Amino acid sequence: MNEKLYQNIVQSLIHAAEDVFKTMIFMEIKAQEPFERKGLESLSDITGVISLTGDIMGSVILSMEGFSSQKVVSSMLGDQIENPHEVVDGIGEICNMVVGMAKTEMSNYSCDFEISVPVMITGKGARIQHISEDNQGLTTIPLVLEDGAIVHLELYIKDSR
Amino acid sequence: MALKVMIVDDSLVMRKLVLKSLRAAGIDIDPIEASDGIEALKKLDPKTVQLIISDWNMPRMDGLSFVKKVRGDKKKKHIPIIMLTTEGSMAKFEEALDNGVDDYVTKPFTPDKLKKKVDKVINK
Ligand SMILES: [Mg+2]
Numbered sequence: 001m002n003e004k005l006y007q008n009i010v011q012s013l014i015h016a017a018e019d020v021f022k023t024m025i026f027m028e029i030k031a032q033e034p035f036e037r038k039g040l041e042s043l044s045d046i047t048g049v050i051s052l053t054g055d056i057m058g059s060v061i062l063s064m065e066g067f068s069s070q071k072v073v074s075s076m077l078g079d080q081i082e083n084p085h086e087v088v089d090g091i092g093e094i095c096n097m098v099v100g101m102a103k104t105e106m107s108n109y110s111c112d113f114e115i116s117v118p119v120m121i122t123g124k125g126a127r128i129q130h131i132s133e134d135n136q137g138l139t140t141i142p143l144v145l146e147d148g149a150i151v152h153l154e155l156y157i158k159d160s161r
Numbered sequence: 162m163a164l165k166v167m168i169v170d171d172s173l174v175m176r177k178l179v180l181k182s183l184r185a186a187g188i189d190i191d192p193i194e195a196s197d198g199i200e201a202l203k204k205l206d207p208k209t210v211q212l213i214i215s216d217w218n219m220p221r222m223d224g225l226s227f228v229k230k231v232r233g234d235k236k237k238k239h240i241p242i243i244m245l246t247t248e249g250s251m252a253k254f255e256e257a258l259d260n261g262v263d264d265y266v267t268k269p270f271t272p273d274k275l276k277k278k279v280d281k282v283i284n285k
Contacts, residue, residue, distance in 0.1 A: 019218075019269060020269050023269040023270070023271060024178075024268075024269045024270075056198065073174060076174070076178065077174065077177060077178060077181065078181065085172055085173075086173060089172050089173050089174045090174035091170060091225075093172040093174050093175050096172070096218065096247055097247050097268045097269050098267075099247070100246070100247020100248060100267075100268065101247065101249065101267075101269070103247075103248075103249075103250070104247075104248070104249035104250050104267075107250040107251075107252070112250075115218065116218075117171060117218055117219065117220055157192075
């Protein structure tokens with residue numbers, strides 16, 4: 001894939017994540033330097049996967065520890081959330097908002113695609129099913145929460161044009 | 162009297178958040194919830210529901226298909242609809258308006274932004 005396009009996607013995901021955390025969760029996050037990794041396993045306890053189809057094909061993954069997930073969803077609702085089902089649902093919706101916002105930003109670069117509803121996976125090290133699988137790596141963007149906890153935002157895409 | 166609002170979203174947390182946001186903005190709400198278009202059509206009573214706030218991306222029947230069904234039904238087509246979605250591009254916005262959506266709010270949203278749209282649509 002064109003390096004410029006790829007960097008635009010990474011940047012639009014970072015902008016979207018910062019905005020969603022700030023507006024909906026009332027938390028500042030800091031994105032660290034993205035890195036590449038091989039492997040298709042989830043990095044944390046609760047993982048949302050959204051498939052992209054269109055000018056680009058692939059997936060965006062948001063993965064966080066159970067403890068952070070509970071904190072984040074509780075902060076979003078302004079209520080202590082104990083029900084694991086709600087925590088997972090909330091992370092799915094955060095994932096949805098991040099990818100949706102990034103999609104809107106990418107449409108300004110004439111890169112258009114549709115997004116799926118989030119598929120949720122619980123358990124660390126679970127294998128993630130991607131829409132297109134070859135041996136390319138994932139790009140992982142670590143997002144640091146105020147308490148130092150790390151959320152992993154990952155990207156697995158290829159150009160389909 | 163409380164405003165009878167149907168909130169349609171596949172995320173339970175998002176439905177809660179919409180309700181909470183409207184209440185925080187001072188609107189008295191009597192909610193009815195549905196998790197997709199099919200459930201919403203089943204539950205939609207045109208005699209009582211005064212406003213629909215619907216998500217776009219949902220399984221089974223998405224928000225746009227749901228809006229088309231409501232607008233195509235003589236008994237239901239008068240109900241105002243606000244689309245609340247992550248879809249923020251101009252093309253999607255126009256597609257929604259062309260199909261009968263009254264107004265459009267993108268997620269992420271603030272309670273204030275949502276309230277302004279609700280006031281506008283209700284007082285139209
Ligand atoms: Mg949805």
